[in-house]
Amino acid sequence: MNLTGYFKAFLDNTVDLNQTRLDQLDSRVASIVNVLENDSELGEHVREHIRQGSWAHRTIIKPLNNHEFDADILLRLDEEQEWDEQQYLDEVWAALRRSSMYRHMVKKKNRCVRVVYAGDCHVDVVPHVHLADGRQVIVNYEEAVFEETNPEGFTAWMKERDTLAHRNLRKVLRLLKYLRDYKQTFSVPSIILTLLVAERVTAWDADERYKDVPTALKNLLDDLDTWLQMYPTMPTLEDPSCPGTTFNHRWDQAQYENFRTKIARYSGWVTEAYDETDKQKSITAWKRVFGDAFKAPAALSAALSSARTDEAPVLLPRAPKEQYIEERGYEMVLSHKAQITAMVLKKDGFRSGPLRRLGSVGKHRRVRFSVTTDVPGPVDVFWKVRNVGPEAAHQLRGEISKDDGSLSRTEPTMYRGRHYVEVYIVKNDRVLAMDRHDVPIS
CATH class of the missing domain: 3.30.460.90 (Beta Polymerase; domain 2)
Structure with missing residues (x-):
């Protein structure tokens, strides 16, 4: 439960x-x-x-x-x-x-x-x-x-992921830090734990998969375990806000292998506790994960009320021409990783560079989006640009278009608002990875 x-x-x-x-x-x-x-x-x-x-x-x-x-x-x-x-x-x-x-x-x-x-x-x-x-x-x-480094960009990226996860990503991370410090069976720097878990958050079915804390915990741990099992050797741990910068120097292979093993174990325990329909057995199973401090609140009705959230749904009302990747008949697997990098292109007299470093971009600029993925080729890559807000209301987008083979696309910034770009990596009629990058235009 x-x-x-x-x-x-x-x-x-x-x-x-x-x-x-x-x-x-x-x-x-x-x-x-x-x-x-x-x-x-x-x-x-x-x-x-x-x-x-x-x-x-x-x-x-x-x-x-x-x-x-x-x-x-x-x-x-x-x-x-x-x-x-x-x-x-x-x-x-x-x-x-x-x-x-x-x-x-x-x-x-x-x-x-x-x-x-x-x-x-x-x-x-x-x-x-x-x-x-x-x-x-x-x-x-x-x-x-x-x-x-780009600390403000990393914080902004993490906030994007937390918003997608109905503001439950931060809570899940605090629970996993508690698990690390309580069990003392694995060691992982907090920045790497944040990276690995936040990378697993996707927009697909977010309103269901992250609807509350235990649901988000179960799904994120399961997705993390699935991804880790593909990598017996520690993969590159790249800072999503600072292209070319990695965190690998803060960990070692032995620590990674142990983390990978323990996450598989604890993910199984969490799923068992979540899926148990008998309340007392479920409580016992959750105590196996978190210890005896996991117990009934003093006032259950008040705790239940305060645990409910009224977060806006991640899925926006459908735009007139908007398309969804799952409606093309692909199976959503999302076992791999994709990462979008957005670069604001040069214009005389204006700042340019990674959008996450700049924080936002003005109107009448051009942004190049590129993607990297760990899905082995060949793959099909699709892009989606979704604009929002009053200025874009007469020209809402959301169509899905196939990549031209460059693993990139360039877009003009025309309307103020917090828009986004998504990418989908498809292989053998399965969507194996996706990513979303917010595009704040001021």
């Missing part, structure tokens, strides 16, 4: 970091940033700070098994021609060492300076530099190199 009220209580009472500690985290970060901004040597180089990782994605959980919870911030610094890559990290560490408050709380790590609040949490301050060539980078201190 899906037991939505139980899941609501479990998240609220056991998994989610409470608001008091989040407020305390806000205060601690504000204090750290204030010291850095007012430092006599570093202060003039500081431009802003932004949340990163679990804090930005709203997937922080309560610490388990004597672990600390952590939060990351990016500290944007001016590019300094006289500084080498390591100096950015050195300067942040030196500034905090000059503070009587933080002098004995800081540790220099490979990509950050860590401020430790013993027995509670730590805050990782990551130097973040916008280079003159348009790249955003962080520092790999051990190798003395910059690493390209």
Whole structure:
């Protein structure tokens, strides 16, 4: 059984970091940033700070098994021609060492300076530099190199996926982080867990597949297990917001193999608990996954009410000429991966580059969409462009067209609104992969 009220209580009472500690985290970060901004040597180089990782994605959980919870911030610094890559990290560490408050709380790590609040949490301050060539980078201190990154783009991508999943992706991720920390049978960095699970979210049948937390958990774990089983060797883990950047250096083959094995086990357990029609047996099966903290809420009727959502359906009202890929007679399997990259093409006087890095694009520009996939060829590729909003109301699109063989297509930006492009990878009359890319036009 899906037991939505139980899941609501479990998240609220056991998994989610409470608001008091989040407020305390806000205060601690504000204090750290204030010291850095007012430092006599570093202060003039500081431009802003932004949340990163679990804090930005709203997937922080309560610490388990004597672990600390952590939060990351990016500290944007001016590019300094006289500084080498390591100096950015050195300067942040030196500034905090000059503070009587933080002098004995800081540790220099490979990509950050860590401020430790013993027995509670730590805050990782990551130097973040916008280079003159348009790249955003962080520092790999051990190798003395910059690493390209796009944290706001990754957060935007994750938000897109969460919206497709009826805002249940974040909740599923918090449950899986709890499972990781509670069981302690597998190890996976949170950013990689977020990537692997969020990549499994698709628009197809989203209103049913992600309608509540336990349903989303079952389907996402099953889809993740299916995908992992195709790869005995760790595949490339590419950042969807930063083409060419991967996360593979944060994991190793042994950890991947163990994760793959454990996900297969826990996916089976979750499916067993979900499919069990006897309530007491289902509760027992869910406890096998999450432990004795998974229990009836104090007020079941209130928990059931608050667990219900009134999210707008993912499937928009059908446009006059809109087509759906499943209506072409293809079987929807979605066992593989497809990834769209959107590049805003150059125009004098305007910004260009990856759309996820820019955040949005203005009218009267051109965007090139390209796709990569792990479906072995030959394949058929189909594209769909769906526009929305008042400006596009007289010219709504949604037709499906076959790729010309280039695995790409270029589209003009004509109407304001949050539109999207989808791609479908078809082989042997089965849709094996699809992806969606939001296109915010301002």
